[in-house]
Amino acid sequence: MSSDHTQQELPPGVLIHPASDRRLAAEHWLLSTLPEDRRARARLEWRDEGVAMLPLGTLFSAVRLPIRLITAITGPLKLHEIDVFLADALDGGPVICDLNGPRYYALVPASVPRTWRDAAHEWRDADADVLGRDTLLGVPPLDATELNPAARASYWSVPMESMGMLCAPLKVARLIAAAQDQMARDAIG
Template sequence: MALLPMGGLFSAVRMPEYLLTALSGGAEAACVDDFLAEALGGGPVICDPRFSRYYALVPADVSTTPHRMADTWHALGVSCLGRGSHLGVPRPDAVDSRRPSASYWSVPLNSAAMLCTPLMVARLIAAGRSCVDTEPEA
């Protein structure tokens, strides 16, 4: 694992697992991984199972763009990591979701030039919010 500074080559959008599980329709990591690969057009995503978080890698300037939904995102546990933040990035070959405590590539990085589209990430979060808002309380 390498600790990389955010905001230079790319930034990251941190999303809680519960939000993505609600969208994917399955609690298994492989189900969420497949869902993210399709929903984000193959853009790279890191999973940190220890803290139940996913990180979509986006262009570096995303974290400096004002988000009208920032308060809503924070309420969901979503945040943008940019300049001044660091992210632990797994080895390129760490793609196995069966290791319960090790970070891995939920959607592998195929090219440094191919990142998640910010609009697709925003739509994913909005859909997750809608899904979570409509979930019956237990």
């Protein structure tokens, strides 16, 4: 039996949505950031280029996390080990890894650039940045969930499990604060 269809006892009336249905709904949700006439092009970009440029600030925003910020907490790790760490630290909230940095993008609610403005200003000291309106983010296709440097420029470090499920801003803030604290201690020696 596939992982999409598990046998379990559920109360009457509870709907189970297979992973493939959730993935399709999440894809439609992500593409809804674009005008309707641009969505087919984005699907082609996913297929041909491994990434589609999606606008931030309407449905979601992103917090850019350089790898050095994360390894300040974890120490040197392989990318797949960082993926596991981020999934745990951010309670499974979606994170994109851009192999060109490498850097990570935690997807957060669209309101974060406005509501976390003061904290975001302090985060710049650690090269973290909050990205919102007037910014495009390279988003990999939802099935790009494993490191494959030969085939893709980015992948889902922590996959988006379903539409609208984003990282909790407080979890992201705590991660950045812990990294900044560790970097400050490391600088003192």
